[in-house]
Amino acid sequence: MNDAHRPDADGPQLRTLLLTDLCDSTTLVERIGDGPAAELFREHDRLVLALQQRWRGRLIDRSDGLLLLFERPIDGLGFALDYARGLREIGAARKFELKARAGLHVGEVLTWRNSDEAVKVGAKPVEVEGLAKPMAGRLMATARPGQILLSAVAEPLAHRAARELGERGQQLLWKSHGRWRFKGVPEPQEIYEVGEPGIAPLRAPPNGPKAWRDIPLWRRPAALAAEVAVLAMIGTGAWFATRPQPAIAFNQRDWVVVGDLRNLTGQNVLDDSLEQAFRISLEQSRYVNVLSDLKARDTLQRMQRQPDTTLDRAIASEIALRDGARAVILPTVAEVGGRVRVSAEVIDPHTQTTVYAESADGHGKESTLASIDSVTAGLREKLGEAMKSIERDSEPLPKVATKNLDALRAYALGLKAYGERRQAEALRYFDQAIALDPEFALAYLGALRVHVGDADNRRAQPYLEKAVALRSHLAPRDALYLDAWSSEYGPQPALRAPAQWKLLAGLYPDYYAGHYNYAWAAFAANRFGETLSFAKAATAPQNPLRSSAIELMGRAQLAQGDAKAALASFEQGEKVGRYGPNRRRAAALATLRRFDEAQALLAKLPTDSSTDGLTNNLERIAVAVDRGRWGEAEKAAQRAERDAVAGTPVLANQFALIRLMVDALNGRPPRTQVLATLCRKSAEQAGDEADPLRNEQAFVALSAAYLAQREGDAAVARQLLPVLEPLVKRIGDPLLAQLLTVVQAGQLRLDGKPEEAIRLLRPLLRGDELFQVHSALRAAYAAAGQDEDALAEARWLAQHRGRAYIETGGSQVLQTLNVADTTLALREQARSLARLGRDAEAQRQDEAFRRAWPQSGSSPPVPPMPLARASAPSSPVSKQ
Known part of the structure; x- marks a missing residue:
């Protein structure tokens, strides 16, 4: 009887779910009678219909409560806030309190339409199922009357878009109620409350049989002795039992794509500066690898999109899938209640769902660097990095970058110009960063790279010397990078520099500058086997300069006598780097005695x-x-x-x-x-x-x-x-x-x-x-x-x-x-x-x-090479 169409062919869809429950509705009907209750519910339905149209909601189910679907979390939140205010006004007109509890969550759902026959006999037109539905139900059931609770997935998405609510969005109060455990859900979940002053309770929900606060051990005295005994039995396995498990299969040295920072503060200086600060802070990790902005923009170009395309959830996820990254991180900065909040979401690029979120608040834009450090540390831990490693490999941003946000913005713009091969413009930005903060070591290092890339070593020298003097202002990886360049310019560079590049490659195996530069040092020393090995490591898809590594592989192959493989490598490097044939390909062609092709190529250079x-x-x-x-x-x-x-x-x-x-x-x-x-x-x-x-x-x-x-x-x-x-x-x-x-x-x-x-x-x-x-x-x-x-x-x-x-x-x-x-x-x-x-x-x-060497006409004979002071011994074949 209740036969239904198959679920949508598109499969699971990411949606915002809002579940509400009108508190004490049965008691209310008994108190005011059936007639007034019917009029009350008709007014309630008119309110719901108006809010559906305003916030683009799709009503799935209704009784004492509502189940609605929305495309975006901010729409669901707008509905919930207006619904709470509308109920308050309806109740005030009748001189009693009318409140609802609400739960907001984002997740995957399956939807399908019931058959017309089933709808005629009372079935809902549309069915919704999926794990996201009971999660939203648990949040709703946990809430106090008048309270709107959000999951850790929904909160940062709604928070970052709160400005779309206008002036009211600036006045909202946001509060974390900590980690909770829900019946049937294996992992603890952090829940948040949002509401308007004077309307929202802004109090922690009560514990219940289906939801309870995840209280730490030291706050459970009755169970402490038993738990200590259990921990003692577990012994060395305790770390594995308590280690947070990532919701995505993230492993050490996996890659992440950092999307464009969403700046909701209206302060333009934060646009590029905080995004760069976020990268610098995250790149200190030896556990998490960050795809460079240069590589992300290169992939954008391969996707036939403009290089300045915003890296939002969808675009960044596509880049991650193309370049083998395991996760996407979307950072946001916003002003909330007079405080500056920095938040970030970890996105599964396959589903584009948020699996983690971290945030930190501070006063004024000067607090943002400390907040970024706090957020990145939290993300690293949730992705599986050990706390000891985070503490060991993390330095505060003001120390390893700069506390001057204008200088940081100039540095970020310099990196962007350098990545787009606008060397002169990049140098101007780096010099401006140095002028704003003369102790900004990374800016000196950026200017050094510009001059080295232009083969202008004399102009590079002063920047190198200043960077060396400020070495303690660099993160460990950048300090090793500086050491290697310093050895290139010091005494006996051919002996000292290769060891430094090899050390960098060993300690940071996914930082390809170490691999490539050691491969080049090995090539310059005629160690072609090592060249091939280290250059191959630098041809990973995540390396923005992999075309250079592929070409270096070709040089090593040519030196080892494999001219055909070298030619293939040169051609691949040209394709990846999107540049034309160069003299190295001509050398490979000439080695194969394909002279006409070699000379035709050289004629075009x-x-x-x-x-x-x-x-x-x-x-x-x-x-x-x-x-x-x-x-x-x-x-x-x-x-x-x-x-x-x-x-x-x-x-x-x-x-x-x-x-x-x-x-x-x-x-x-x-x-x-x-x-x-x-x-x-x-x-x-x-x-x-x-x-x-x-x-x-x-x-x-x-x-x-x-x-x-x-x-x-x-x-x-x-x-x-x-x-x-x-x-x-x-x-x-x-x-x-x-x-x-x-x-x-x-x-x-x-x-x-x-x-x-x-x-x-x-x-x-x-x-x-x-x-x-x-x-x-x-x-x-x-x-x-x-x-x-x-x-x-x-x-x-x-x-x-x-x-x-x-x-x-x-x-x-x-x-x-x-x-x-x-x-x-x-x-x-x-x-x-x-x-x-x-x-x-x-x-x-x-x-x-x-x-x-045909000796003809105008070509004079090639003289024999003398073997000693005396004439060489004669032989029949020496006569030409």
Whole structure:
């Protein structure tokens, strides 16, 4: 008979439920009689109908009480407040009290429509079921007459929207009645009361058989002895028994999305400042990971929404689902009864329901930072973090940020501009924050990042020094981040900085700056296995700069000889980062000998005198050399040398040396005096300890001496080694020390002591050696007549084309020689094989060499590399 349609196809829906009960209605009917009672209830029904229309409510059930559904908690609250006032007026007109108790809750419900036949025989038109319904019923039954009780889910939602009620919303009184236990509900629930002065009771509800206050142990003397005995039996398991269990499956290192702060105070200075303060406070946790605002905005763009879209409940939940975050946190600040309230809700992104809420009140906007600390600590505990951890990893916001809200707002705007790559604007905001609070350490750190990102290390230095002086004003994670940057600028950075980045990555495994920067340090030190491991960790979806980590993975793969995987990584990085192909992809294509594609790509890249425009010439020159197109290589090298004069001093020296390398490969060895002058100039600039690029200058100086040695000229190194040796020791870069050993070994070889050169070079073969270590060792083996070993080194050189292109030592100043040596190694294999009497193999290698570098027309022959002061031994394949 009471057959019903199936529940709505959409399944459970999030709704606000309001249950009311007209107090003592039966006694009232008996007292005033049936006729007056009927008139009273008709007036009551007119009131309900009017309020339904005003507050957009849907009446589901009615008798002595009401069950209504609303889209929003503020609508349900508006109905309850007007209903309480209306009953008061109806009762006053008849000279008796008329009150109702009310319970307001937000949760999921199922609704369906009964059949017409069932409605005709008395069934309700619409049915509502779900766990939210009995919860609202428990609240209503617990309330005193005239009292409106709200659940912990409904209160912050209604509270943050109270301004929509107009002036009355500002006068409402809000009160927490603590944690209560309800029959049939396993976890204690915090309940709140809201009402108008003079109407609401604002007293704790009475205990009853279905609802009672969750009183702490120390307030239950009768049960204390028994409970102490139970606790003693539980022993070490007590913590697990009493630990608050999260309503969502939140685990250590899970991610949260912080939505945009809703500011209901009308004070605009709080908009950006408090949202940033909330992030800073929450990010101190090692238990909870906060998705960066930069990453959230990036995901917004992938959702094809504008970057300034408000991160409300729905949008933030979608971002959380896309980026693998477990929860959404929505912060609010409002003025309530002359006090400033900071509150936050924890949202389950799958259902968009509120599972937790925390709030804290204070006087004036200056109290908001302390309130934020209190709220974030409460949220962390509810998400499962141990109190000891919260106390250990939390510092007050005024200490780790600033107590000046204007400075905090400027800092927040600076971060936003930095995330949108508006570097100059970001720097202005950071400087403004510093002007407002000269002890704002995070602002100095922000300005430091801007200058480092622009490769302007000299301007970065003062900000670094000030940040170091204010290190105690930083949270532990930010202090470690500062330590790592400080080591980059201090003495022997190549030795000290990697350890600091690795420490940061180990202590904060989901703070990707540590992983990426250690991966880069490992790459710069030729430790490609470690590079791959740490760069891969930084490619997590939550990393806003994951495209850079993906590209770094590609560089490591190329260095390890997997050019196809590298090419795929470069393409993926471009897609994720939404940027076009760059010179690293060209290097991978050239490694695979897809030269036409590489050159077509390089032709599209900038050719101006900016740092990027100049460094694009590295691959232009190297690819032309790799193809044996000497005219193209020479023109590219000459143009790069000319344009680099407008760049930094180190770029000017690098391209001057690379042009000399091309000349040498092209059969025109540079004069001793030219190389000596360049070597001395670079060494002098490397001697400036304040120059953060002194390492690159020292690489140029040693490379110039090495180029002279390759042409059989020992004079340059002989003149300048006494200057270069102590310089390299002071700088402390392991790869620079390797290059010094290569030059020292070259002097021994040219002095007719190849065996000593071999003994000097062999210990460098640890897997992280420079490409040119193998080239120098091959020459030493050949000079010593050890042809089998020379052949092995030549084969190594020919097989490691990817490493030749991508090795970054000295900002790739040796790239042109490296790439040339992968082809010259074919000729040197032919020579070694001929000396060993393996003529057929020698002939095949000679033909491979000629195919790689066809000697025709305007292309002069590549001269043989001298093996010692004397001429190299002749061989059939040396005739070209």
